[in-house]
Amino acid sequence: xRSAEITGWGKCMPPNxxxxxxxxxxxxxxxxxxxxxxxxxERRISHVEAxxxxxxxxxxxxxxxxxxxxxxxxxxxxxCSGDSIIPSTASVVQKHMQAWNAAAxxxxxxxxxxxxxxxxxxxxxxxxxxxxxxxxxxxxLHHLMDFTDRNTCVLFGDGAxxxxxxxxxxxxxxxxxxxxxxxxxxxxxxxxxxxTMGDRGELNPRHCGxxxxxxxxxxxxxxxxxxxxxxxxEKAGIALEDVALLIPHQANVRIIDATARRLGLxxxxxxxxxxxxxxTSAATIPVAxxxxxxxxxxxxxxxxxxxxxxxxxxWGSAVYRWGARTEPLDESDAELPPPDRDTMELLxxxxxxxxxxxxxx
Ligand code: ACO
Numbered sequence: 130x131r132s133a134e135i136t137g138w139g140k141c142m143p144p145n146x147x148x149x150x151x152x153x154x155x156x157x158x159x160x161x162x163x164x165x166x167x168x169x170x171e172r173r174i175s176h177v178e179a180x181x182x183x184x185x186x187x188x189x190x191x192x193x194x195x196x197x198x199x200x201x202x203x204x205x206x207x208x209c210s211g212d213s214i215i216p217s218t219a220s221v222v223q224k225h226m227q228a229w230n231a232a233a234x235x236x237x238x239x240x241x242x243x244x245x246x247x248x249x250x251x252x253x254x255x256x257x258x259x260x261x262x263x264x265x266x267x268x269x270l271h272h273l274m275d276f277t278d279r280n281t282c283v284l285f286g287d288g289a290x291x292x293x294x295x296x297x298x299x300x301x302x303x304x305x306x307x308x309x310x311x312x313x314x315x316x317x318x319x320x321x322x323x324x325t326m327g328d329r330g331e332l333n334p335r336h337c338g339x340x341x342x343x344x345x346x347x348x349x350x351x352x353x354x355x356x357x358x359x360x361x362x363e364k365a366g367i368a369l370e371d372v373a374l375l376i377p378h379q380a381n382v383r384i385i386d387a388t389a390r391r392l393g394l395x396x397x398x399x400x401x402x403x404x405x406x407x408x409t410s411a412a413t414i415p416v417a418x419x420x421x422x423x424x425x426x427x428x429x430x431x432x433x434x435x436x437x438x439x440x441x442x443x444w445g446s447a448v449y450r451w452g453a454r455t456e457p458l459d460e461s462d463a464e465l466p467p468p469d470r471d472t473m474e475l476l477x478x479x480x481x482x483x484x485x486x487x488x489x490x
Contacts (some may be wrong), residue, residue, distance in 0.1 A: 132302035133254035133262070134452045137194025137293035140419040141185035142406065143175035143465060145472040147271075149283070155486035156279040163283045164404075168382025172286025172407030174271050174475050176468035178212045182289035183267035184225035185463045186415070190291035193457030196261060198226045201293075203259040204233035205250055207242025207266040207411035209320075209440065210273060211235060222265065231263070239318075240378050240439025242266055242411030243290075244308070247435065247447055250294045251303045265291040266411035273320055275338035275483040276476065282486075284380070285339065286407035290415025299452065304432075305365035306447040307357045314349070317342040318440045334483050346442075350384045353444040355391035358436040365448040369393055372448075373431035374421060378438055379403035379413040388436065400426060410439065422455055429453045 148171040149160035163169055175182060183206055191198060204219050204226075211218030219233035238245040243266040250262035267289035276282045321336040354377065362369060375394055377385050382403050389399045400421045409416065414435055421427055429451060436446040468475070480486065 131255055131257070132297055133251040133294040134297040134299065134302050135292045136295045137190040137192070137196065137457070138291070138415065138419045138422055139186050139189025139193055139461070140288065140290040140416045141182045141189065141465065142288045142416070143173045143177065143182065145174045145176060145468055145475060146171050147174050147472050151472065152283055155276055155488055156282065157487055158279050158283060167284060168401070168403045169283065169407045170404040173288055174472050175269050175287035176470060176475055177465055179208055179210055179267040179269040179289070180212045180218050180221035180225060181465060182269070182287065183218065183222045183265040183291070185465055186267065186289035186291040187222065187226055187263050187265050188463035189461045190263065190293050192459040192461035194293040194295065195458035196293060198228035199230050200261050201228045201231040201263045203250065203253055203262040204228055204231040205236055205246045205262060205264045206233070207236045207238065207246045207264070208268055209237050209239045209242070209410055210268045210270045218267070228263070238439065238443045239441055240380060240408070240410045240413070241437040241441070241443035241445045243414040244435050244437045244445035244447055245443070247303065248306045248308060248445070254294060254296050260296050262294040263291060264294060265289060266415050268410045268412050270410060271476065271479070273339045274479060276479055276486040277484045278338070280343055281339050281341055284408050286409050288406055288409040288412045288416055290412045290419055292415055292418065297452070301450045301452045304367065304448045304450055305361045306445065307360040307364065308445040309353065309357060309443070311442050314442055317345045318442065338483060347381065347384060349442060350380060350438040351387040351391065354388045354436045354438045354446070357444050357446040358392055358434055361446040361448045362434070367432055367448055371432050372398060372434045373428070374426055375399045375434045375436065376414055376417050376421060377436045379406070379417060380408045380438070427451055427455055429455060
């Protein structure tokens, strides 16, 4: 049966680092609190837009697949912190990459965006309308971070990851998936502005950043990710012991641990890199997948389980059988321009807009 195989992978993490110790200089928090409550040690702050991160990650993924931008016939950009509403971020990424043969669109399922995109891209290939899909998860979340709110400003970071999906007749690729949404509780994690419901005459900075009922999100993330992953495994007819690696959305290491426990999965089979990057929303899974491959954590024929949860509230999971190749075919020389400002200078517009962090005021 025609399916879609991941033939290329890549990431682009901006170089500026914001560590927990840096945050201690801004808000009433501590490295110890952030580490024990979330698992995060540092995150990246981007000096470029999400589209530029996406283009570099995409070019690296294409090189790994031995493909060029002209080969892409569908570009899917999963993001909730893209450059603009019109044109779409996908439009800007197409321009940066010169992927002129690609249809292109954004996909906003927040942190579940990559899993949603994997299902959409695979089914476009299965349906026969497309042959080569570039799926990118990219975020510049620091734009939405209010450093007067210690509940949220320690959690998020910027970055991009990408995969190339190509048509295959092999018994590989997506074996089963499960996607879901509960819009009735969408308000527990939100960024209200940039939509049509805001009153433009009374723009309130409080409505321009990420607000969240952390404990509610936490509880629902553990339940929904676990249930969804179990449903996907059942649909695929794959036993838990046959899963080689779970690559979960990286929002909080305690959510990841609780999800793995709920499933009954050994912690050695769970990929975690949240300590380095924090929550980069749609980018966490493709970045983690790229690093897992680089570290030799995935072998030919392995069953990889993806699971995510995010704003909406969305969730999704996918059971994927890896193909024969775990090494890139080629390397791209695509790079970001070097930053011209340090991390604190990059955060200055946030301080000006949302207000000075407690320790700077
Ligand atoms: N530093 C120090 N103390 C803090 C901080 C901080 N950065 N943030 C909150 N606290 C305080 C609170 O004020 C509270 O103090 P109080 O008891 O005096 O009122 C105390 O710590 C405990 O707060 P809780 O909210 O109970 O802490 P909790 O253990 O639930 O952890 C957290 C908070 C990390 C936000 C957790 O709830 C969580 O991870 N939730 C899920 C968040 C998430 O994953 N969101 C994104 C998912 S969707 C997406 O990715 C878009």
